[in-house]
Amino acid sequence: MADLKSQVMDLLRTINDPEIAKDLVSLNMIKNVAVAGGVVTIDIDLTTPACPLKEQISREVTARVRAIPGVTDVKINFGAQVRAEARQGGGLPNVKHIIAVGSGKGGVGKSTVAANMALALAGDGARVGLMDLDVYGPSIPLIMGVQGMRPEVSEKANRIIPVERLGVRIISFGFFVPAQEATIVRGPILAGIVRQFLNDVEWGDLDYIVVDLPPGTGDIQLSLCQMIPLTGAVVVTTPQDVALLVATKAITMFNKLQVPMLGMIENMSSFLCPHCHKSTDIFGHGGARAAAHKMNIPFLGEIPLDPAIRFAENDGVPIVRAQPDTAQAKAFVEAARNTAARISMKVLGAGSDDLDRVMAKAATLFRGARTAS
Numbered sequence: 001m002a003d004l005k006s007q008v009m010d011l012l013r014t015i016n017d018p019e020i021a022k023d024l025v026s027l028n029m030i031k032n033v034a035v036a037g038g039v040v041t042i043d044i045d046l047t048t049p050a051c052p053l054k055e056q057i058s059r060e061v062t063a064r065v066r067a068i069p070g071v072t073d074v075k076i077n078f079g080a081q082v083r084a085e086a087r088q089g090g091g092l093p094n095v096k097h098i099i100a101v102g103s104g105k106g107g108v109g110k111s112t113v114a115a116n117m118a119l120a121l122a123g124d125g126a127r128v129g130l131m132d133l134d135v136y137g138p139s140i141p142l143i144m145g146v147q148g149m150r151p152e153v154s155e156k157a158n159r160i161i162p163v164e165r166l167g168v169r170i171i172s173f174g175f176f177v178p179a180q181e182a183t184i185v186r187g188p189i190l191a192g193i194v195r196q197f198l199n200d201v202e203w204g205d206l207d208y209i210v211v212d213l214p215p216g217t218g219d220i221q222l223s224l225c226q227m228i229p230l231t232g233a234v235v236v237t238t239p240q241d242v243a244l245l246v247a248t249k250a251i252t253m254f255n256k257l258q259v260p261m262l263g264m265i266e267n268m269s270s271f272l273c274p275h276c277h278k279s280t281d282i283f284g285h286g287g288a289r290a291a292a293h294k295m296n297i298p299f300l301g302e303i304p305l306d307p308a309i310r311f312a313e314n315d316g317v318p319i320v321r322a323q324p325d326t327a328q329a330k331a332f333v334e335a336a337r338n339t340a341a342r343i344s345m346k347v348l349g350a351g352s353d354d355l356d357r358v359m360a361k362a363a364t365l366f367r368g369a370r371t372a373s
C-alpha cells in the first residue's frame with residue numbers, strides 16, 4: 001500500500017478548485033505535504049490572498065483527507081501568490097493586475113467602491129495601489145484622508161513616490177491639479193499626466209492597482225483605458241433602470257477597447273434603517289444582478305445605501321477599515337474578493353471560453369439596445 005503522503009497527494013489530485021474544473025495539484029496550489037504520525041500538514045498556495053473560496057477549500061480538503069485510514073488530524077496552511085498574465089510588452093513590470101472601476105454616469109459610487117475595494121484587498125494581505133484618474137473631481141484624496149498632500153519625488157531617480165495610507169499606495173490627479181482647474185486641463189496634458197502615473201511613479205511590487213476612472217464614456221475615458229494595460233474592468237451602477245441603461249454604455253466602451261469585463265457591482269442597494277432595522281429598497285433592488293445575468297456578466301456584489309458609508313469617507317477612513325464588522329463593510333469585502341477571484345480565473349485560463357461567450361453575448365445585446373434606442 002502506498003505511504004500516507006502519496007495517498008494524500010493522490011487524493012488532492014481528485015479535488016478541484018471550486019470555481020475551476022482543474023484539481024489543486026495540476027493548478028500548482030499544493031506547495032507541500034508533510035506527514036508526522038497520523039497528522040497531515042498541507043501547505044496550499046492560493047492565487048489571491050482575497051480568495052472567497054478559502055473556507056470551502058479548507059473544509060473539503062480537511063474532510064476528505066481525514067477520511068483516509070490512519071489520518072488522525074489535518075492542518076492546512078494557506079499562503080498566496082498572485083499570478084500575472086502572460087503579457088507582451090507594455091504595462092508595469094512589477095504590478096500584476098490593474099483593475100479599472102468605471103460607470104456610465106457620475107455619482108453612482110465609483111470612488112467609494114474603488115477606495116473600499118483597494119482597502120479590502122489590502123486587508124486580505126495583497127499589496128495594493130490606488131490610482132485616481134478622475135480629472136473632473138478627484139475625490140480619492142478626501143476619501144482616503146490624504147487631501148492636500150503632495151507625493152515626494154525621489155532625488156536620485158526623479159521618481160514620484162505614491163502617498164501611502166492605510167496600507168495602500170495612492171496617486172491622484174488631485175495631488176497635482178487644483179480642483180478648480182481640473183476641468184480645464186486639455187486632453188494632451190491629461191494624456192501626459194496619465195503616462196507619468198504609469199511610467200514615473202515608483203509603485204514598487206504590487207498585486208493590484210485599482211483605478212478610479214472619471215464618470216462617463218467620453219474621449220478621456222477611452223484614451224485612458226487605451227493607455228493603461230488593464231486586466232479588466234468593474235462597472236458600478238445603482239439599481240434604477242436609467243442608471244442600468246447608462247451602465248451598459250460603460251460596458252460597451254470596455255468591450256470596444258477589448259478590456260475584459262470582470263463584473264458589475266450594484267451600489268446603493270437596499271437601505272437598512274439603523275433605527276428600526278427594516279430594509280427598504282429606495283431605488284429598487286436586484287436590477288443590476290438581473291441585468292448582469294441577462295448579459296452573462298459576473299455579478300460581483302451589492303452594497304447597501306447607508307449614510308455611515310459617506311460619513312466614513314468624510315472622516316478619511318473608508319468603512320471597510322473604519323467599521324470592518326458592519327454588514328456594509330462586509331459587502332465591500334465580498335465584492336472585492338469576487339473581483340480577485342474573477343482575475344484568478346482569468347489568469348488560470350479557466351473558462352476562457354466562458355469569458356469569450358460573455359463578451360460576445362454582451363456585444364450582441366448592446367448592439368440590439370443601440371439599434372432600439
Ligand SMILES: Nc1ncnc2c1ncn2[C@@H]1O[C@H](COP(=O)(O)OP(=O)(O)OP(=O)(O)O)[C@@H](O)[C@H]1O
Nearest residue numbers: 106107108109110111112215268304305306309310
Ligand atoms: N452605498 C452608499 N451609501 C451611502 N452613501 C454613498 C454610498 N456610495 C456612495 N455614497 C456617497 O455618494 C456620493 C457619491 O459617491 P462617489 O463619490 O463614490 O461616486 P462617484 O461615482 O465616484 O462620483 P463621481 O462621478 O462624481 O466621481 C458620496 O458622497 C459618497 O459618500
Ligand SMILES: [Mg+2]
Nearest residue numbers: 110111134139
Ligand atoms: Mg468619483
